Amino acid sequence: MPVNDKNTPAKLTGQCVSIAYGQHRIVEDLDLIVPERRFTALIGPNGSGKSTVLRTFAGLMAKADGTILLDGHSIDTLSTKEMAKRVGVLLQGPVAPEGLTVRDLVQQGRYPHRSLFGRWSEQDQDACEEALMLTGMTTLADTALDSLSGGQRQRAWIAMTLAQQGEVLLLDEPTTYLDLAHQIELMNLITVLVHKHGKTVVAVLHDINQAARYAEHVVILKGGKITAAGPPDEVISAEAIADVFGVKSVIIRDPVAGTPLCVPL
């Protein structure tokens, strides 16, 4: 699949990646390119393998075949800890032990940066405070996670991933549980992270219009295969939506952002 944005080098590259659960192959010969310092959205119908792809690129699932390169080096050569220093992952429905406060959770994000008996450093503290601030969780930092709403809990987990300070963030449906305001806030946060902090973000999103509006690079998955990849303007078309989701629609211009807006018929 071509990257249209020719000027940006690839941060994460998958070459001929196959992923299997036991004998059952979910993804076959996938070539995926994630451009550096860009927001890439992964969209596709339920069961198209989005989460599986994300987990595999995070090194959490063994692949059956192929290579995944981070900055041109295979991720297989990286230790779990080095990987975690560079790539932060937020999976769906994470569970925390009971009684934890938001701060306790966010501090776990510093795990890969600390040696076995290393002390808690100023740098660790700063990273946590920054993560809390960016997600707007500073005032809730000492609240128990159990007593938060679903959306607040989700933001706490995002803060933990931010505290990791990786160059790459992989987020699996980060907007689930969030209300509209917080969804927009999160999308803006991702934009800030990409443009101001130079992060590379990949997010599985369900809302095509959200992907079109905020992402610079959209990858459409169907049945474990990439059917289209590129800037939203080129990728999101009525034909693509009909093909992938089986939904008839018209594509109009978003009156605010000018990005493609999919309106189902």
Next chain:
Amino acid sequence: MSRSKGMPAARPSGSLSMTGRSRLLALLLVLCLLVAISMWAVTLGTVRIPLRSVGNAIFGFDGSREHLLVMTIRLPRVLAALLAGSALAVSGAIMQAVTNNPLASPGLLGINAGAAFTVVLVMTLFGTGTSDIYLWYAFFGAGCAAIVVYGLGSFGLAGQSTVGLVLAGAIVATFLTALTSAVLIFDQSTLDTVRFWTAGSVAGRTMAQAAAVAPYILIGLAAALLLGRHLVTLSLGADAARSLGQNPLAWRAIAVVLIILLAGSAVALAGPIGFVGLVVPHIARLTIGVDYRWIIPFSALGGALLVVGADTVGRMLFTSQNFPVGVIIALIGAPFFLWLARNKAGGAT
């Protein structure tokens, strides 16, 4: 503790695809095996009795020595094994559904500890009597312990979460076991008698004993089969169950009543054969999937098969009629269970 910290009972990856038809087939297979082994078990013994005579003995009893042997020794023993096995396995399945914890077994409700304690207490205080009496004391003890556990777990400890129930069970069982040990350490003669009972055995059970608990077990089994659907809902956890319109507290109480009926009777009849209740539901889940509507019938048949089979093997290999069935159950069931656990449970990722 609102979101259960216990792990989901099991997430077998390969078995979810099992279709209704292959499940039915598996169920039928177990049923056929069960019938075959039960019939064979009745013919087997110091005197071999042909199957036809067994039929005659049941339907046209003529008082001959052979018929007497069938009706007073062989048949009651097989029936006791069938009843105890199915009851323990189903109560185990219910227990695991209620707590959503793979470590749960009827023993966790204090059933075994309660039964053992009352039996030991009665033996120590009133001397060793006939086993008819133990049966009711064991049932009584099991029931009381389970009620205390339920009460503590639901209204006292940690609110209505299943963790409360689980911890309450561990507390009560520990307490009763400690009391039992305290008595046994000082009373050698009771230890001598009770150790056969604790090992679990269906030897020497009479028709009257089997008939005494049969109604409870049959009612319990029928109810469990009918209520399977509700158990699925219950296993989603209290919050989800409530949102689906189920009153989790009431249903948990119903489940506890069923467990008392089933496991209480089984333990009274055959002693604390805890392993059946723990392992058979797991085997069912690992082979047939996570749907309790299937797990319950499969557990009923599988539990009966395990106990009857183990008892028959024991009679075949060891002519001493008193070889405890509990030991053979573990010897047969554990390797199979280990194989399943190794191959099907929880992947490396």
Next chain:
Amino acid sequence: MTRLLTVLIFLLIGLILASLAFGDIPLSWRELFETITGSPEANLQNVMIVFDLRLPRVLLALLVGAALATAGTIALAVMRNPLAEPGVLGINSGAAAAVMVVIVLLQDPPAALLPAAGFLGAVAMTAAVYLLSWRGGTSSLRIILIGIGLSSLAGAATTLLSTFGEIGDVQRAMIWLAGSVYDANILKVRLLFFWLIIPMALAWMSSRELDLIRFGDNSARSLGQRVDLVRGVMILLCTLISGAAVAAAGLVGFVGLVAPHIASRLVGPSHARIFPVAALTGASLVASADLVGRVIIAPAQLPAGIVTGLIGAPFFAYLLWGRRHARE
């Protein structure tokens, strides 16, 4: 936290003094004080009772309690199951089977053989559980299930031996298995202390690993933890610690399950705090159990393992009950 630790330490000191004073021959506080300080007025018999009999016993109880609680804390975190205690790994069933074999099958085994058998049984069983559950990695669920399966096999052996063994032997095994610190001596205390100090220190130092592994394999791995390695090492520590406790005192149940629960309710989810509080709680539990077992039906003695069940269980229930109502 500091206040809590102070309270626990004072409680412990009180327990030690009480354990030294009470017994078949009760000492007055004054006599005890004279004996401990080595005052010339102390009588020789009291010196012997306190230093040769009671002190090793209370010290052994403290060590065993702290060890069981530490091992329990590890098991709870690694298994992520509120019912997990070292017994889940097969430690108790392995030790019980080995001790039963030695007592029933050998004629008059030397007393020193029992702890060795208990320890080896526990270690062999845990190793078997871990190895059998390894398939290019482990999972908590698989360890739990394999533990159930293997424990039931060992349990079958124990049951068989206890059903057909000579009744005197069976009772002897039962008393050993019930868990007691009857035959404590200063040598045993020293041995256990030096055995425990390294694994327990290591466990405490790896608090942060335990904090993380409770999040589940996926979350922990995505944060860079080598989950299988950590789990393996922690299970090894858990086995070394609780195996030694079992060897020294038999199966003192319940402490490993309860002490970590009590500690995490008192100080929250961080293991760096849970470990010391759990260890002190466990030590107090076993020491007080032994004290009660010694005096409650004197001159006969109840093994500490039975008393932890009889007193520990209702106390734990009360604690949980109290917490719930305090919150409302």
